[in-house]
Amino acid sequence: MPKKELIYLDHAGTTPLSPGVLEAMLPYFTEAFGNPSAIYDLGQRARQAMEEARHTVARCIGAQANEIYFTGSGTESDNWAIKGAAALGAARGKTKVITASIEHHGVLNACESLKKTGTQVKHLPVDDTGLVAPAELARQLSADTALVSVMMANNEVGTIEPVGALAQLCREAGVLFHTDAVQAVGHLPIDMAALPADLLSMSAHKCGGPKGVGALFIRSGVPLPKWMDGGAQERGKRGGTENVAQIVGFAKALSIACEEMEAERVRLTALRDRLTAGLLALGGCVFNGHRTARLPGHVNVSFSGVSGEGLLVLLNLQGVCASGGAACASGDSKPSHVLQAMGRPLAAGAVRFTLGKTSRAADVEALLALLPKLLKRLRGMSAGS
Numbered sequence: 001m002p003k004k005e006l007i008y009l010d011h012a013g014t015t016p017l018s019p020g021v022l023e024a025m026l027p028y029f030t031e032a033f034g035n036p037s038a039i040y041d042l043g044q045r046a047r048q049a050m051e052e053a054r055h056t057v058a059r060c061i062g063a064q065a066n067e068i069y070f071t072g073s074g075t076e077s078d079n080w081a082i083k084g085a086a087a088l089g090a091a092r093g094k095t096k097v098i099t100a101s102i103e104h105h106g107v108l109n110a111c112e113s114l115k116k117t118g119t120q121v122k123h124l125p126v127d128d129t130g131l132v133a134p135a136e137l138a139r140q141l142s143a144d145t146a147l148v149s150v151m152m153a154n155n156e157v158g159t160i161e162p163v164g165a166l167a168q169l170c171r172e173a174g175v176l177f178h179t180d181a182v183q184a185v186g187h188l189p190i191d192m193a194a195l196p197a198d199l200l201s202m203s204a205h206k207c208g209g210p211k212g213v214g215a216l217f218i219r220s221g222v223p224l225p226k227w228m229d230g231g232a233q234e235r236g237k238r239g240g241t242e243n244v245a246q247i248v249g250f251a252k253a254l255s256i257a258c259e260e261m262e263a264e265r266v267r268l269t270a271l272r273d274r275l276t277a278g279l280l281a282l283g284g285c286v287f288n289g290h291r292t293a294r295l296p297g298h299v300n301v302s303f304s305g306v307s308g309e310g311l312l313v314l315l316n317l318q319g320v321c322a323s324g325g326a327a328c329a330s331g332d333s334k335p336s337h338v339l340q341a342m343g344r345p346l347a348a349g350a351v352r353f354t355l356g357k358t359s360r361a362a363d364v365e366a367l368l369a370l371l372p373k374l375l376k377r378l379r380g381m382s383a384g385s
């Protein structure tokens with residue numbers, strides 16, 4: 001049987017390394033393998049690369065280098081931000097955390113675990129496009145609020161949240177604001193000099209970098225408690241020898257993504273809109289998310305009379321990689337908490353296609369040509385069962 005060509009439509013799940021990223025990382029596994037805390041030249045070469053990477057990441061989001069702390073993932077950054085800010089608040093008698101019902105589990109479960117220590121967690125609702133309303137946040141903010149955490153862009157439906165307005169409300173109320181920008185970094189312009197957020201989570205593997213490395217932006221002057229006891233790494237806030245090669249790869253990928261951002265935004269928006277129109281033209285298909293306030297590569301639709309998971313299995317057999325929602329939820333057949341919070345019908349038939357740097361018009365056309373046959377087969381199966 002001829003080998004099927006891979007059609008990768010899960011860039012929100014993870015991305016392939018951008019060209020040049022692996023090459024930038026390799027020396028830190030081989031001749032420049034030194035420990036960045038060591039005093040000799042070999043260690044100092046690693047330290048210099050890491051500090052350059054910190055400056056690059058900072059520049060890409062309009063921050064200062066001393067506001068960037070490297071972590072092991074976006075999930076770790078979320079946990080540090082939320083648990084740290086909650087601890088800070090608790091010490092000041094503030095015991096309420098507000099988040100959105102459509103957050104990634106990195107945020108939702110970090111909040112859930114805070115409940116065990118007496119924190120009150122409030123989940124903001126969203127409308128049927130996935131948007132949080134600033135007026136609703138204004139209603140919920142109170143003197144005992146320690147933190148508000150609302151994501152910059154949703155991973156399942158791609159809806160871009162009004163974080164500028166939400167962060168401003170928090171600034172005025174003297175409440176810390178965190179945003180999970182894992183899906184946004186490298187895809188949307190971010191300027192921490194203009195955005196009044198205190199904490200922002202990032203992850204490398206959603207923008208052409210390696211897995212297992214992320215960063216937390218902590219605004220200068222925010223006394224977030226240290227996250228990991230240990231050595232003096234990350235200015236004493238996160239002990240543990242730094243993952244130099246991954247950090248270098250993160251910075252390289254992010255700088256490429258930021259350089260190409262506008263051209264990619266235009267290219268991907270056109271592809272995304274063609275895919276959306278093509279899917280809806282198939283019939284028996286509804287669109288999930290916001291039509292315009294949406295990440296350039298995101299398309300989430302629900303098919304009637306079809307299980308999303310069943311369709312993903314058939315797509316996989318045809319060499320198509322797509323997802324049913326959050327990557328970490330695949331294999332978990334519960335309907336998406338995001339689509340449920342949005343009150344979307346047919347959540348069980350939802351499929352997420354996410355385009356990225358490697359996506360071409362031919363991928364979109366091949367998918368659209370393939371789907372009628374697969375949908376017919378699945379609908380035939382469910383009619384016969």
Ligand code: PLP
Pocket residue numbers: 012013072073074075076078104106151153154155180182183203204212213214327328
């Ligand atoms: N936050 C969002 C919005 C995400 O989409 C993801 C990954 O899917 C994460 C956090 C977790 O990032 P990581 O995979 O680096 O732990």
